[in-house]
Amino acid sequence: MKVLVPIKRVIDYNVKARVKADKTDVDLANVKMAMNPFCEIAIEEAIRLKEAGTATEVVAVTIGNKSSQEQLRTALALGADKAIHIETEEKLESLHVAKLLSKIVEQESPELVILGKQSIDSDNNQTGQMLAALTGRGQGTFASKVDVQAGTVNVTREVDGGLQTVALKLPAIVTTDLRLNEPRYASLPNIMKAKRKPLDVIAADSLGVDLAPRVQLVEVNEPEKRSGGIVVEDVATLVEKLKTEAKVI
Amino acid sequence: MKTLVIAEHDKGVLKPETNKTITAAVKLGFDVDLLLAGENLAAMSEQAASIAGVSNVLIADDAAYANQLAENLADLVLSLADNYSHIVASATTTGKNFMPRVAALLDVAQISEIIDVIDADTFKRPIYAGNAIATVKSLDSKKVITVRASSFDVAPEQAPVAVTSVAGKGSVGLSEFVSEEQTESERPELTAAPVVISGGRGMQNGENFALLNGIADKLGAAIGASRAAVDAGFVPNDMQVGQTGKIVAPDLYIAVGISGAIQHLAGMKDSKVIVAINKDPDAPIFQVADYGLVADLFDVLPELESAL
Numbered sequence: 202m203k204v205l206v207p208i209k210r211v212i213d214y215n216v217k218a219r220v221k222a223d224k225t226d227v228d229l230a231n232v233k234m235a236m237n238p239f240c241e242i243a244i245e246e247a248i249r250l251k252e253a254g255t256a257t258e259v260v261a262v263t264i265g266n267k268s269s270q271e272q273l274r275t276a277l278a279l280g281a282d283k284a285i286h287i288e289t290e291e292k293l294e295s296l297h298v299a300k301l302l303s304k305i306v307e308q309e310s311p312e313l314v315i316l317g318k319q320s321i322d323s324d325n326n327q328t329g330q331m332l333a334a335l336t337g338r339g340q341g342t343f344a345s346k347v348d349v350q351a352g353t354v355n356v357t358r359e360v361d362g363g364l365q366t367v368a369l370k371l372p373a374i375v376t377t378d379l380r381l382n383e384p385r386y387a388s389l390p391n392i393m394k395a396k397r398k399p400l401d402v403i404a405a406d407s408l409g410v411d412l413a414p415r416v417q418l419v420e421v422n423e424p425e426k427r428s429g430g431i432v433v434e435d436v437a438t439l440v441e442k443l444k445t446e447a448k449v450i
Numbered sequence: 451m452k453t454l455v456i457a458e459h460d461k462g463v464l465k466p467e468t469n470k471t472i473t474a475a476v477k478l479g480f481d482v483d484l485l486l487a488g489e490n491l492a493a494m495s496e497q498a499a500s501i502a503g504v505s506n507v508l509i510a511d512d513a514a515y516a517n518q519l520a521e522n523l524a525d526l527v528l529s530l531a532d533n534y535s536h537i538v539a540s541a542t543t544t545g546k547n548f549m550p551r552v553a554a555l556l557d558v559a560q561i562s563e564i565i566d567v568i569d570a571d572t573f574k575r576p577i578y579a580g581n582a583i584a585t586v587k588s589l590d591s592k593k594v595i596t597v598r599a600s601s602f603d604v605a606p607e608q609a610p611v612a613v614t615s616v617a618g619k620g621s622v623g624l625s626e627f628v629s630e631e632q633t634e635s636e637r638p639e640l641t642a643a644p645v646v647i648s649g650g651r652g653m654q655n656g657e658n659f660a661l662l663n664g665i666a667d668k669l670g671a672a673i674g675a676s677r678a679a680v681d682a683g684f685v686p687n688d689m690q691v692g693q694t695g696k697i698v699a700p701d702l703y704i705a706v707g708i709s710g711a712i713q714h715l716a717g718m719k720d721s722k723v724i725v726a727i728n729k730d731p732d733a734p735i736f737q738v739a740d741y742g743l744v745a746d747l748f749d750v751l752p753e754l755e756s757a758l
Binding site: 212217218219220227294295296299321322323324325326327328329330331332333334335337338339340341342343345355358359360361362363364365366367368369370373378379380414415416417418419420421422423424427429430431432433435436437439440442443447449450 | 460517519520521524542543544546547548549550551552553554555557558559560561562563572576577578579580581582583584585586587588589590623624625626627628629630631632633639641645669677680681686687688693694696701702712719722723724725731736737738739740741742743744745750753754757758
């Protein structure tokens with residue numbers, strides 16, 4: 202079984218995003234970038250499926266400028282067999298990304314596509330579901346457990362009230378939640394080996410997808426700041442303040 | 451121009467997120483129809499018909515929608531989409547699951563987790579874990595929108611409007627419900643509770659979360675947790691408040707032994723009043739707290755319980 206793992210290069214999760222002075226966007230100049238944390242979990246899950254003998258090949262794919270090849274090399278170092286870079290300088294939306302990925306799904310025919318549930322920059326949480334719609338596949342989103350059987354995959358999903366398990370016909374799409382697994386680190390020998398693994402580059406505009414914007418970014422602002430409050434001496438003062446000043450109890 | 455809202459419900463109860471999402475939908479400026487899809491909808495449809503701002507309630511009674519499977523629900527919404535300019539649902543795990551599927555099938559973008567409606571095309575939404583707020587304008591003719599319910603008020607009641615049945619479409623045959631594990635709790639739901647008390651890594655273990663019970667009982671509070679407490683295995687993930695967990699905005703939020711990582715603040719900083727209890731005076735949580743208490747939580751919690 203072939204597993205396709207789309208990944209995204211994003212701001213490192215330890216870095217606090219700052220809004221540009223002209224409010225046109227978030228300032229990413231000279232900011233540390235990394236693989237989106239949910240995508241790391243997706244790669245890890247695919248590699249575990251390969252180690253368990255369920256998957257035969259793991260293909261990582263990303264869409265972005267030349268720098269995003271760094272994240273593909275990371276995926277290869279972690280254990281992916283080959284990588285595909287869909288190159289573009291444009292800032293694409295989830296729908297564009299899902300359409301481009303659907304072209305790769307056509308080419309590669311993976312039985313399973315595993316994606317992160319959302320990227321920590323745009324926080325959209327859309328691409329996996331859209332890819333499932335465009336490829337006519339079932340979707341197991343926010344997965345905390347993935348169990349591949351003959352012809353089906355059982356996915357346990359993190360939902361608001363607890364956990365829900367669904368059975369999807371293969372081929373299917375899975376998106377990862379945080380508790381699915383704990384990603385490994387790439388070892389130095391594997392990082393060296395990854396440099397020789399195949400990495401194909403495809404121009405995004407060669408795939409026949411309309412990449413015209415559907416959403417216009419009008420403005421980006423800092424969130425309203427909460428002004429810090431006061432430090433109280435003891436529990437009695439706290440309860441008193443909550444009753445008489447804040448009037449919330 | 452007309453808006454379709456897909457109701458969020460569970461176990462025969464309409465979720466409070468639905469009322470708040472109606473408030474957002476009304477702000478778009480058009481008539482609002484509310485779709486209820488599932489089984490045994492009679493009691494809920496009465497409740498739905500009484501939410502102010504709803505013009506019509508549509509019910510699709512079909513076993514295919516009993517567990518809100520995204521593939522089937524998206525297929526149903528798609529069959530109704532021609533009549534609507536705006537399709538709206540709460541950004542719950544259900545809405546987040548099926549709505550992007552609807553958007554892709556309609557070949558339009560989705561605007562995720564809006565926190566404000568500027569006009570029928572323009573919305574505000576948080577990005578980068580709430581560290582920036584984007585104002586975005588949809589260029590598509592049809593808008594698919596999910597709503598961060600905690601940013602909108604509960605819609606008031608009205609005299610009930612008409613309820614109409616629409617044909618179910620059955621299962622599209624891609625997915626089946628297997629099982630669910632619901633967290634049993636007598637307490638209010640995190641996203642609906644007027645008071646939330648959350649524990650962090652400072653709680654040290656799962657047993658110590660019991661120290662929050664008495665306080666929660668007295669305040670009618672829901673109990674939450676930081677991601678650190680969930681990752682450490684103290685409590686289950688559905689208690690997680692934060693960017694990757696639940697977004698809450700209660701009247702009172704009490705953070706106990708929580709340092710205040712960006713990802714936690716993203717889930718609670720819109721609370722009306724925030725109390726922080728932490729023994730580290732430099733913990734970032736104090737920068738957003740209205741009232742801070744620098745003390746050992748194990749001394750303070752029993753004291754707080756008896757003072758209430």
